[in-house]
Amino acid sequence: MVKYNFKEIKVVPSGKELVDIILSRTQRQTPTVVHKGSRTKIIREFYMHKVKFTGENFKKKLSDIIDEFPRLEAINPFYSDLLHVLYNKDHFKLALAQVNKARNQISKIATDYIRLLKYGDSLYRCKCLKIAALGRMCTVIKGIGPSLAYLEQVRQHMARLPSIDPNMRTILICGCPNVGKSSFMNKITRADVEEQPYAFTTKSLFVGHTDYNCLRYQVIDTPGILDRPFEDRNIIEMCSITALAHLRSAVLFFLDVSGSCGYSIAQQAALFHSIKSLFLNKPLMIVCNKIDLQPMHALSEEDKRLVDDMKAEAQKTLSIGGDQNGEQQVLFTMSTLTNEGVSTAKNTACERILGHRVELKMKSKKINDCLNRFHVAMPKTRDAKERPVCIPPQVLEQRAKAQEGEQEKEKRKLEKDLENENGGAGVYSASLKKHYILASDEWKDDIIPEIIDGHNVADFMDHDILERVKELEREEGMRLAGVAGDESEINGDDMMPEEREALNAIRKRKKALIQEHRIKKSTAESRPVVPRKFDKDRQFTTQRMGRQLSGLGLDPSKAIERARSRSVPRIGRKRERSVAVDGFGDDSMEIDNEGKGSYKKLRLRSVSRSRLRSRASIEEVVPGKGFKDKKQKVKAIKLGKKSIKQRNKDARKGEADKVILNMMPKHLFSGKRGIGKTSRR
Missing domain, CATH: 1.20.120.1190 (Four Helix Bundle (Hemerythrin (Met), subunit A))
Structure with a gap:
């Protein structure tokens, strides 16, 4: 093709x-x-x-x-x-x-x-x-x-011509201007042809496609034709005449019986008789449109006679064209506004053009060569018993359900129907809230204010609120479990008044320390880190701890000794450790003849406690900071350091700091200067 x-x-x-x-x-x-x-x-x-x-x-x-x-x-x-x-x-x-x-x-x-x-x-x-x-x-x-x-x-x-296949099954729509050709085209195809209530809205050929019985049909909408001499017709009308003359198709001649198109039935009948020679050898159908405005039985006698004459001419054209069934129906009534008769006209046109194409192929010389290759097997009856077609009841039930679903779908009102009922475009505004999925349908029309009590509502909306609530609940559970554990361990009923007073002081102090720790944790991002050597208050010292424990009636010697043993030794202080404790063996220590060991070489490099703390604080993910997990935060910090690496190499303070390493390059400011530019050599 x-x-x-x-x-x-x-x-x-x-x-x-x-x-x-x-x-x-x-x-x-x-x-x-x-x-x-x-x-x-x-x-x-x-x-x-x-x-x-x-x-x-x-x-x-x-x-x-x-x-x-x-x-x-x-x-x-x-x-x-x-x-x-x-x-x-x-x-x-x-x-x-x-x-x-x-x-x-x-x-x-x-x-x-x-x-x-x-x-x-x-x-x-x-x-x-x-x-x-x-x-x-x-x-x-x-x-x-x-x-x-x-x-x-x-x-x-x-390039603007439509893609028309002359050899495809084609339905051609023709008639006077403004008789409903484009409306019928939009009904049976997915084409979007402009529809307006005035003549010559369609100025060129438009092509659409429709399906019938698993076959694809080509539908062509032609511009309107006027009843006048051939030489007086313009380019728009000649496009329709050319399509009628050359395309082998089923022709649908549209007739506006209401007269709202601006042309009477007599004028439309005169046009039909003037171009009837173009309908030869084509299946022809006369479609009476707009019967919702003017029913067929309400026509005058003169108009009925004109329609009957057109019908007789159409039958005559079919018989001249070689159609074996010249008495087939050629007059159809239709209304594109109410969809009455639209599907009937479309289906009949598809069947007519398919039968016409088959008949032409049967008359051709090639059919004899094809028939020799086919054999149609006819089954023989084995007895006189009739066996009618049997449809299982399940299939009938499914068909009934499908029909009910189609009827419900047709009854359902679309947004376009609601728009037409409520004043049309520009008056009706579709509601975007009716499809919200909420616990109660009454909440769909609630108005969410932007400002309430002098505050912006958006400032109180937090996307991580559920995560924060879970964290608070988890912390509260741990705190309650800790208090319950302390109370289960120590019960003050069997204590002396002095011991009970000391226990209450310890608990009070413990609560104060926990509260102070929480305050410091909440302000950890903005609080500067002060080294211990600059801690003038000397809040955490072994002497202070010893005084507090002595005041409570406890022996502070073991606690002070434990704190000193865990402190980080200064550089240069000699440390004496046993081989069994360190576990380094012969690689890290030499043992002399007296049995004393001295460190000579350490294989593992110790990491200070402050460095561990800083790494832990970096990898800690704070909700609301924009990081999904610890891995994402570490990657972001790594990329940030990488981006400023070259800037630091160039000794620049920021991105706007421009560094010119050599103000006067030697290759531009040395040698003999001749005629021409000195900006380059």
């Missing part, structure tokens, strides 16, 4: 653009320097190459333009006549002939000047011949500038 895709034709450049393209390509793709002292042979070859290259490029570009446009004699007659209607085919052929003539002239110019360059005896003469050759080529191209501009307009028009 031949496919016509005129959208693939490339853009035709104007004369000036074509000259610029070819000369620029010659300058870029050919050698540009020839020396005065070169041999004459090299000079000739240099300029001959330029002339030959330019001529071949001009010839190739013009050949592409000629070959991409279709030959009107080789394409389908429908497209050939349609292109002739839109623009004169003689002008089109003349423009292509001028382009072809220019191509031959350029080829001849290139050949002649290459022959002259073979006898060039100097650089100056070869250069003059090259300039003359390129100049004559450009003059020829500028002479066909109007033809190239005309072909570009033709290309744009051809």
